[in-house]
Amino acid sequence: MNISELAQKVAAGDRRALARAITLVESARADHRAQALELADALRSTQRQALRIGLSGTPGVGKSTFIESFGLMLVAQGLRVAVLAVDPSSARSGGSILGDKTRMERLSREPMAFIRPSPSRTHLGGVARRTREAVALCEAAGFDVVLIETVGVGQSETVVAELSDLFILLLAPAGGDELQGVKRGIMEMADIILVNKADGDLKAAATRTRADYSGALRLLRRRPQDPPDFPKALAVSALEDEGLANAWEEMQSLTEWRREHGHWDRRRAVQARHWFEEEVRQGLLAALTASPDIRAAMQATGDAVARGEATPDSAAAKVLAQMAARN
Amino acid sequence: MNISELAQKVAAGDRRALARAITLVESARADHRAQALELADALRSTQRQALRIGLSGTPGVGKSTFIESFGLMLVAQGLRVAVLAVDPSSARSGGSILGDKTRMERLSREPMAFIRPSPSRTHLGGVARRTREAVALCEAAGFDVVLIETVGVGQSETVVAELSDLFILLLAPAGGDELQGVKRGIMEMADIILVNKADGDLKAAATRTRADYSGALRLLRRRPQDPPDFPKALAVSALEDEGLANAWEEMQSLTEWRREHGHWDRRRAVQARHWFEEEVRQGLLAALTASPDIRAAMQATGDAVARGEATPDSAAAKVLAQMAARN
Missing domain, CATH: 1.20.5.170 (Single alpha-helices involved in coiled-coils or other helix-helix interfaces)
Structure with missing residues (x-):
């Protein structure tokens, strides 16, 4: 090539x-x-820099509908939109959250849009690197907005948040008056919480849920990279296209504020350094599987340790010394 | 020395x-x-092998009182008991959950007992290695039971579970009829859940909480290393010495079953291999901080990446190539 x-x-x-x-x-x-x-x-x-929007939501919150409606709105405003998926679960199931192209049928037909499913059979570390590089490619290709979608599984939110300029949490209206078991750590990463399905029978529940999360967000410590009224919770209906324009305005105003106060550049710099260091760490660990000799030594020594013939620590010290000598 | x-x-x-x-x-x-x-x-x-009992519980569940009462009971049966703490929070606070010797005053005066506070200023990886080696020392010193205590913070439970033959979760009676926000992952690691403070005003609540957890445990998939009636939830009162003898009998019967069915040896072998592999990984990563040259190169390259003068991935590839050449 x-x-x-x-x-x-x-x-x-x-x-x-x-x-x-x-x-x-x-x-x-x-x-x-x-x-x-x-x-x-x-x-x-x-x-070139796009606005990188990380979007997390568990299955059932209407993520595809949201991305389709939101993406079409941006395209109608003359913006070029790319959608990438981070789906560590596809590593296990072989499936893919964006594999089914029919999920965002209208958006995928737009010439200003680009949709890329999550690759299957990659571990989370591999997914992070692939997504990071794919985001950079979309930026170089002149996309204005890159939506990075993830399901709320394990550490994928953290990976997406560390790739994004904005992190959006999409939720469904709660049944009662309780929060939906959203982990505190994930709430603390969110810049904006969107309560979807604020339509039909669920409209009242969505309004209530939004208020609950507004309250919960106020209890979090204010972050220096936020203006006083962020993070915030909004109710939207992706199905009826309600509140999406407002959500986009909020995203833009938050982005503007961060650009003006230097937080945008700082966040990008911190993220770039983080990924550089992470890539070096992964590269060092890759030495364990790169050569058949080392793989075999790890297996044989691991067997001996499992049989109790050596302590884990002294066996590890010997293997490390051998690897250093081999280089 | x-x-x-x-x-x-x-x-x-x-x-x-x-x-x-x-x-x-x-x-x-x-x-x-x-x-x-x-x-x-x-x-x-x-x-020599001791029975390694991992014990997790958030502050306020009566962990010290439990360890004191439980330890004294074992000592009275002629068993030698060591208590070690894994407290990653002490790495941040400089404090230590077992630093205050008065916490288990009577047990610490027993000649058959040995209590060791958690060291301060160590990261979780360091805590894991130190605890693993300390456990092995206690076993070599002929202790029959090694209690490994941790507060329910972050990943410390996982570390303790991977060091233990039995993993016990200590809980306080819940106020309502809800579970106490115990993470599913931690419940899945538990062999026995002990609901403490089954005394005085809290006795009824403890009984109810025990029943709730019994129900929750039945919903978990049965693990091959368990007899049919495990994991189980029991109510105890460390303060009034109620239920401790029964809890100890349950621990022994579970241990016996696992020994008979080969699970004990298998678990020890899996754990030893895990720690060997983890130690090799940590040793490889230690290369990043071991030499001042490499630390300086990481810093300088990280700065360049943060300024946007190189992509994280190509910069990492260069640093890795330099490290390989240097060896």
Whole structure:
């Protein structure tokens, strides 16, 4: 593959080239990895930045409907919108939250939109790297907004929050007056909570739920990167297109405030450093599986430790010394 | 320090030697690490095994009172009891859950008991290694039961469960009829749930809470390492010494069953392999901070990445290549 040609096409906004480029960054093959790095380096010079919006919500909250309605609204405003999925569960199930293209049928037909399903069979660390690189490709391709979607499973929210400029939590109206078991840590990451399905029979429940979360958010410590009235909770109906324009205005005003106060750049810098350090850590650990010799030594020594023939710590010290000597 | 002499004294059950040995494994100094490994290797030949009981409970559930009453009961039965604390919060606060010796005044005066506070200023990984090695020292010193105590914070329960033969969750009676926000993952690790404070005004609430947890435990999938009636929930009063003998009988019968069915040995083998692998991983990552050169390179490259002069991934690839070449 001619990488500089691919880079030019991506930078020109060619969606097919973008799809090929993402396939390249998803590959685990060593030659593909080298090409992916070359591509990323070539595209860095575009210096383009999209608004990266992380969106988390458990199945059933209407995430697809929301992304479709919200995406179509942005496209109607002349914005180019990319949607990427982070779905660690697909690593287990082989399924994919965005695999079913019919989920966002209208948005996927828009020339200004680009939808990319989550790849299957990748571990969370791999998903994070692939998504980070895919986001950078979408930015280089000139997209204005990149929506990074995740289901609320395990650590995927943290990964998405560390990739995003804004983190949005999408919830359904609660049955009673209790909060929906949303983990405190996830609430603390949210910039805006959207209570969806504020329509029909659920409208009153959605209003109540929104008020509950507004109250809960006020109890959280204020973060320096927020204006006084954030984080906030809003009620929306993706089905009836209610409140989406308002939600987008809130996202923009929060973004403006952060840009003016230097938080935007600072957050991007912190995230870039974080991912660099994480990538080095993952690279060091990859040494454990890279060579068949080391894999075999780990297995044999692990067996001996399991049989009680050596303590975990002295066995580990010996393996580490062998690895250092081998290099 | 003469390590073989120290090993002999520890193996003879000398508590002062044991305390010195634990201080040695808590040290981060390279020469101390080497001596700690030598000591562990020397003591492996004792082949002694204690019953390792992990005990988790948030502040306020009466953990100290429980350990004191339970420990005194075991001592009265002629058993030697060691108590170790895993307290990752002490890494932040500088405090220590077992720092206050008066917490278990009577037990600490027993010649058959040994109580060791959690060291301050260690990260969770360091706490895990230190506790694992301290447990092994207590076993070599001939203790029959090693209680490993933790507060219910973050990942410390997982660490303790992966160090233990039995994992006990200590709870207080709930106010209403709801479960106390115990995370499902922690309930799934528990072999026995003990609802403490089944005395005085709280007795009825404790009985109700025990029934609630019994019901919740029945909903969990049965684990192959359990007899049909486990995990189970029991009500106890550490203050009035009620139910402790019964709890101990249940622990013994579960242990017996697991020994007979091979689960005990299998669990120990799996744990040993896990800690070996974890120790190798930690050792590889330690390369990032071991040399001032590498620390400086990480800092400088991280700065460049934060300024946007390189992508996280290509910068990481370069640093990894440099580290490999340097070895």
